[in-house]
Amino acid sequence: MCGKNKARVAFLLMLVLLAVSGMSQTRRTSRTGRTKSQLEREKRNALREIRETSRILQQTQQRKDATIGQLNALKEKIAGQQNVINNISSELKYLDSDVRQTETQVQQTQQTLQQLKEEYSRLIYASAKTANSYNRIMFLFASESFNQLLRRLQYVRQYSEVRKAQAAQITNTQDKLNRQLTGLHAKRQEKSSLLSSQLTENRNLLTIKTQQDQVVTQLSRQEETLRQKLASRQKAVSRLDDLIAQRVREEIARAARAAANRAASRAATASRGNAPVRSPGSTARNAPVEAEVARTDRVTLTPETAVLSSSFADNRGRLLWPVGRGFIAQRFGKHPHPVLKHVVVENRGVDIQTNSGETVRSVFDGKVLTVASIAGMNNIVMIQHGEYFTVYAKLRSVSVSEGQQVQARQAIGTVYTDAEGTSEVQFQVWRNSANLNPENWLGRK
Incomplete structure (x- = not known):
């Protein structure tokens, strides 16, 4: 009977160790899983962006009249607020799953602990029957040989050690169970806190949406003024487009002339040295790098500018933002006017709304091609x-x-703040004469 009890106890101890180890690992994975950590990080970023947008919004609210800049800031704040709420909802889902899993593990540990206690109780009871010294001595001297005596003596010692080990394991399991229960309580408190935060953020969202509705209502009463401002902006955009197109054409022509001059210079040098001039299709190892005919539809690149151009292309989606803080108030391409019905506006770049006096910086290494001033666009x-x-x-x-x-991050100027208190920079990206979507090139802030 004692041998069976010892084997059963050993088997149960093994199960407890495996169960506790598995629960610890599951808890650790749940607590530090990448998805949950990412959600928490995204929530922190969203809250930071909301704070930045609130500062920008405060600057636009210094005037009593509603403005498009104020409306854009409110829309951005609503989007950030919605991101925070979505992240909290996702965190709650993970936490609910974690709580249910922990509750199941606690229940399993309690059952296993109860079985251990019952087995230990039967061991104590069985041991009490032969606990006196007379029975123990009779058990030993009843051995048929000296070897059997030694084995029985070893068994008595091992039996006592198993009891002590089992008692210690019960104590350890009880301690771990208490820690599990404490962790479960903490998770339930965290869930309660998240639910409270979600309620608060929903109230904040409702407040911001109410402000947005009020601004839209006020702006709707200024339809004629908004149409005049839109017409003025379109004229400024047209002037900027003309300037960009002109400067690109001039640079294409200049690079073509420079390439032609270099090719002519090399041809003259080769002629004086009686060396054959390589044809554009030559495959000789020492063929001139710029033997090709200069292009008229794109910038003819030198080896140095080709490296710079390739490096710029390789950083697609990773370019710096032209300002350190802010949000995209108006996106690239055609989209409805935020207030005027049936009016479509087109943007060649992105308008990034930011703080007053914010430094504007170069997004990549390069050469300043143009510094100009255009009515409605200020300095360019x-x-x-x-x-x-x-x-x-x-x-x-x-x-x-x-x-x-200039180098990447180098300051090139400061942002302009208009009479309405809106501070924004217009940022565009071009490849030769092709207009590109800047959002595809900018990295994360």
Whole structure:
């Protein structure tokens, strides 16, 4: 009977160890899983962006009249608020699953612990029957041989050690169960806190949407003024488009002339040295790099500018933002006017709304191609990156000059704040004469 009890106890101990180990691992995975950590990080980022947008919104609210800049800031704040609520909802789903899993594990541990206690109780009862010294001595001296005596003596010692080990394991399991229960209580408190946060954020969202409705209502009463502003903006955009197209054409022509001059110079040098001139299709190892005919539809690149152009292209989706803080108030392409019905506006770039006085910086290494000023767009800086061009409009001040080499992150000016209190920079990306969507090129803030 004692041998069976010992084997059963050993088997149960093994089950407890495996169960506790599995529960610990499951809990650890649930707590530090990538998805949950990512959600928490995204929520922190969303809250940070809401704070930034609130500061921008506060600047636009200094005037009593509603403005498009104020409406854009409210829309961005609503989007950020919705992101926070969605993240909290996702966190609650993970936490609910974690709580249910932990509750199941606690129940299993309690059952296993109860079985261990019952087995230990039977061991104690069986041991009590032979606990006196006389029975133990009789058990030993009843051995038929000296070897059997040694085995029985070892068995008595091992039996006592198993009892002690089992008692210690019961204590350890009880301690781990208590820690599990404490963790479960903490998770339930976390869930309660998240539910409270979700309720608060929903109230905040409702407040912001109410403000948005009020601004839209006020702006709707200014239809004639908005149409005049839109017409003025379209004229400014047209002037900017003409300037960009002209400067790109001029750069294409200049690069073509430079390439032709270099080719002619090499041909003259080769002629003086009686060396044969390589044809454009030559496959000789020492063929001139620029033997090709200069292009008229795109910038003819030198080896140096080709490397810069390729590097710019390789950073698609990873470029710096032209400002350190802000949000995209108006996206690229055609989209409905935020207030005027049946009116479609077109944007060659993106309008990034930011703080007053914010520094505008170059998004990549390059050469300042143009510094100009256009009514409605204020100061403009155009930077060349090989066959790519970036345009920064609506600058209050400019700190670079034409022909200057600039580095990524280098300040090129400060953002302009209009009479309505809206501070935004117009950012565009071009490849030769092709207009590109800047959002496909900018990285995460």
